[in-house]
Amino acid sequence: MSENYSLGEVAAFLNAELRGDPQLRITGFNTLQNAGSGELAFLANEKYVSQLANSSADAVILSGRHASNIGGFSGALLILDNPYLGYAQISKWFDPTPQAHKGVHPSAVVDKSAQIGDNVSICANAVVDADAVIADNCYLAPGCYIGARSQLGEGCRISANVSIYHDISIGSGATIHSGAVIGADGFGFAPDGVGSWQKIYQIGGVVIGDNVEIGACTTIDRGALGDTRIGNGVIIDNHVQIAHNVAVGDNSALAAFSGIAGSSTLGSNCILAGDACLVGHIEVCDNVQIMARSLVTKSIAKPGSFASGTPLMETREWRKNAVRISQLDSMARRLKALEKSIK
């Protein structure tokens, strides 16, 4: 379980201005609304300013502007230019994730040709195949599988029941959540001319940079020829699909259900909101944001925000309006004809 810290330690770590008792013990982190005695909270979003006055938190991380208007709040203040980033940085101190025992659990199966670094935890029933390389300080949770010749950089955290196929390269500091699958075959088949599909064996791999997060039940397929590539610092949520030979640039963020079809490229510092998908064989440049549930059907060559989709309506209203979408071309032509006839 998480330990406890003095407010002075917290302030020093965050490089925050402290208004309050540096000896105060902090035992947890919570929301403004739910924080109680011994707990730290944060205020970053204008929407929650009104919760500050009545918060029972013992201390709050906030900006200078909000610090000058705390109403009846009587706890300590930790003043920072970017309180949301401060919260993010300190959050690790309160992470209840259990410490793993170092070493290889007797029920784990590690091929004798695998290279295992120092300080590695390989938990119950994990399997590491021939010639895999697991660098120092990695953690392999129960039931995960690392295929032959695959490599994990230092300090990777692989959760329970993750599957990593053969010949996959993952940089340092990766966090990969349960159910994720890295290196399954891309979806490649050629019509055989007589009505069936001829499988194209997927002989490429996957190359993943440093400090990447990969969500639960997310899939990143191996390349058909050459590798599927994920840059450094990329963050990927749950249920994301990255097809074969996709390339994702550094620090891009992919929310749940987003996906990129085969051979497409997503630039750096892009954001795919939930369920935003790219069709195959297109290129999206750096610094593009795609709104939730939008489908990108063409390359995008300039930074900006893009969207598709229709607004939510009561179903009764939607039925009346949606049917008109099938008449839109006709409506447009009739409108044009009217304009002409009036002129």
Added chain:
Amino acid sequence: MSENYSLGEVAAFLNAELRGDPQLRITGFNTLQNAGSGELAFLANEKYVSQLANSSADAVILSGRHASNIGGFSGALLILDNPYLGYAQISKWFDPTPQAHKGVHPSAVVDKSAQIGDNVSICANAVVDADAVIADNCYLAPGCYIGARSQLGEGCRISANVSIYHDISIGSGATIHSGAVIGADGFGFAPDGVGSWQKIYQIGGVVIGDNVEIGACTTIDRGALGDTRIGNGVIIDNHVQIAHNVAVGDNSALAAFSGIAGSSTLGSNCILAGDACLVGHIEVCDNVQIMARSLVTKSIAKPGSFASGTPLMETREWRKNAVRISQLDSMARRLKALEKSIK
């Protein structure tokens, strides 16, 4: 395999009026169309009335109204007000799911600090971590993982290769299907001001009520601060995404590919049809239905049915109409101008 029962037993359990021989042995349950000798069927949907006359079922569950018009059907009748519910209630009698051996399989790895109730089955290669609590009559299938300090109430059924992280609380009677992941990190990151993402450690948990069903490859993330919450009697299909700090009210139903983004609330007795999704930080009240593939972008404060999306067309037609959607605002303005000029 399923056993066999007398028609009298079935009628008694369902509290049905029986027209037929109570000694008749029933060995299986099937559709009206496919049922044969020894088999029971049901009729609940008007659409299938015509199948009754020619059905070879030995007995059928149906309503009084349909019982008065059975054509040439010569089997027994079990008459009920709600035959669909009757079918659901009796279906368990014919469930071929194998009975599990009680006890801990020698290949399972159960931490000695874990508390295991009576009559529990822990199958091959399952792993139960430190201080986990598994109540009576639970079944843990092969390869599933229960993290440290997590708790399962009585009679939970956890399928093969399910992953449950640490500090998760699940009520009694849960059914959780293979590949589901409960308690992975929510997708929380703060921009660090120099182009990268600072991970926000997800220090909350997940609290799930009683009698919940969770489908295959469904993910329910742990809270960032405080818990993600699923009420009692909630039913969740495959490939569903429940993000951090979401709350779902009692008896709501979430179909495949539906999802709820971070910190949103779905009320009780709601239905999300397939692929219906909620964006983050909104509230949907009780008794709301969202149609298939609709995206809920704003809070909903009144019960009812809501939809978005566009109708299916032949691709040729769709191309002509879809392009007009990008011209809609212009069309609306031109229409208004015409109206003015005619007045």
Added chain:
Amino acid sequence: MSENYSLGEVAAFLNAELRGDPQLRITGFNTLQNAGSGELAFLANEKYVSQLANSSADAVILSGRHASNIGGFSGALLILDNPYLGYAQISKWFDPTPQAHKGVHPSAVVDKSAQIGDNVSICANAVVDADAVIADNCYLAPGCYIGARSQLGEGCRISANVSIYHDISIGSGATIHSGAVIGADGFGFAPDGVGSWQKIYQIGGVVIGDNVEIGACTTIDRGALGDTRIGNGVIIDNHVQIAHNVAVGDNSALAAFSGIAGSSTLGSNCILAGDACLVGHIEVCDNVQIMARSLVTKSIAKPGSFASGTPLMETREWRKNAVRISQLDSMARRLKALEKSIK
């Protein structure tokens, strides 16, 4: 690792016309752009013709038409009517997938009543339950689970952490990727009349034909009554959902995130592009293509291509246009009124 072959062997296997040295050793397969010494490439798409002249490949598979116009390319030519199919056929020769050790790993748990064929590999921590039947030449990767009485035909390849429930029948030659789940309960519940859901036990199974590919994290649910059915030669990508009692005809292709809701039928030789979904209880005939992200809400009785959805716009433009969709019915009526008043 892949071996190496003479160009003559490759030409003979493909039945290709060879212009070049049949003794040349081929050690790998790569793209025109990336292929180097010892490597074979292919040219099938007009888009890449310009890469041929500068390619460093030692040999290229291409059509006769392209062979007559190779610019400065100095490597060998393998001339075929269908070079893409040729690439697909030869790709297996370069597949780096490790050869599995035959036999049952000591950590695997195989019930003594299971029938295991010749030449089968059952890897570390895999589990095979009672009365399962695993035919000759099957490969079960680490951590996969085969439920009671389920059957795999000859030469199936089941990847790590796949979950196959009880009473599932799979033909010969299946490839099933990690995280896939076959035979979980269909999503069947009846309202119990007092606000809760009564589970309908799913007593059917799943029957899958020969030579089927099933992607990572894909789910195929068991039938409620009777079986869910997948034909021969069907290819299914990642994150696909096949609900209970669906039937999919031979050689259909389902791309990532596509789905079919309960009791619907998809014909033979159909293509569902990415995220194309069918609602429940409809029938789609043979030879239908559904474009990406389209929702099929009604049966389709004639072959062809169908689509729904809206085009991508800059978000600013999209906001203006999307709001008009809620006004479409009113616009259509006003347009009609104008037309009348002008006549």
